[in-house]
Amino acid sequence: xxxxxxxxxxYRNTDFELExxxxxxxxxxxxxxxxxxxxxxxxxxxLLNCIGLMDFFDEGSYLLNGNQIKxxxxxxxxxxxxxxxxxxxxxxxxxxxxxxxxxxxxxxxxKNIKKKERREVIADITKKLGIETLMxxxxxxxxxxxxxxxxxxxxxxxxNPVILADEPTGALDSKNxxxxxxxMILLKEMSKTIVMVTHDEKIAAYSDRVIYLEDxxxx
Numbered sequence: 001x002x003x004x005x006x007x008x009x010x011y012r013n014t015d016f017e018l019e020x021x022x023x024x025x026x027x028x029x030x031x032x033x034x035x036x037x038x039x040x041x042x043x044x045x046x047l048l049n050c051i052g053l054m055d056f057f058d059e060g061s062y063l064l065n066g067n068q069i070k071x072x073x074x075x076x077x078x079x080x081x082x083x084x085x086x087x088x089x090x091x092x093x094x095x096x097x098x099x100x101x102x103x104x105x106x107x108x109x110x111k112n113i114k115k116k117e118r119r120e121v122i123a124d125i126t127k128k129l130g131i132e133t134l135m136x137x138x139x140x141x142x143x144x145x146x147x148x149x150x151x152x153x154x155x156x157x158x159x160n161p162v163i164l165a166d167e168p169t170g171a172l173d174s175k176n177x178x179x180x181x182x183x184m185i186l187l188k189e190m191s192k193t194i195v196m197v198t199h200d201e202k203i204a205a206y207s208d209r210v211i212y213l214e215d216x217x218x219x
Contacts, residue, residue: 026211038212044213107154194207
């Protein structure tokens with residue numbers, strides 16, 4: 001599903017050059033749940049951004065769901081990301097002026113799913129997550145834990161094979177963190193491939209295995 005060999009990422013400007021990733025090798029199987037840990041500045045978020053096609057690496061190879069990334073034109077990169085990857089962020093990244101229903105609906109609209117099917121899919125997922133009665137509310141009207149469940153619902157409805165989570169419990173208390181991880185396990189049971197960045201060993205323990213980064217390298 002995800003195969004990375006010799007990945008390097010270098011940030012440059014007129015004053016300095018920073019090698020954020022220094023030859024990363026990773027193989028993640030379909031349906032595997034992998035946690036990425038490391039100190040601040042170790043390259044965790046850079047790696048996640050490169051896996052998620054939000055940033056471009058400078059050297060190495062990356063095979064995503066059978067697609068060799070460097071061989072893909074930029075116009076096709078957006079299409080691949082839309083149909084392959086869903087994101088769950090620490091700060092939810094919900095549209096403040098959209099209702100919760102409209103937030104969850106966004107990836108379905110992007111895929112041109114018909115209105116009736118959108119309603120059915122959203123109704124099913126929100127019921128499973130216990131947020132079906134909140135759909136007319138706006139993000140600022142609900143709790144952080146509820147917002148994170150909306151973000152998970154948005155990731156699930158897209159039905160993409162890869163889920164990338166960047167510190168998904170970072171803004172949650174212990175109770176809501178535990179609930180969130182139970183939902184992550186639900187995603188795994190749906191055969192989703194999950195890559196999660198976290199600084200919390202208790203949260204990382206939910207994964208199948210942990211990859212540790214230090215100074216841009218796997219240690």
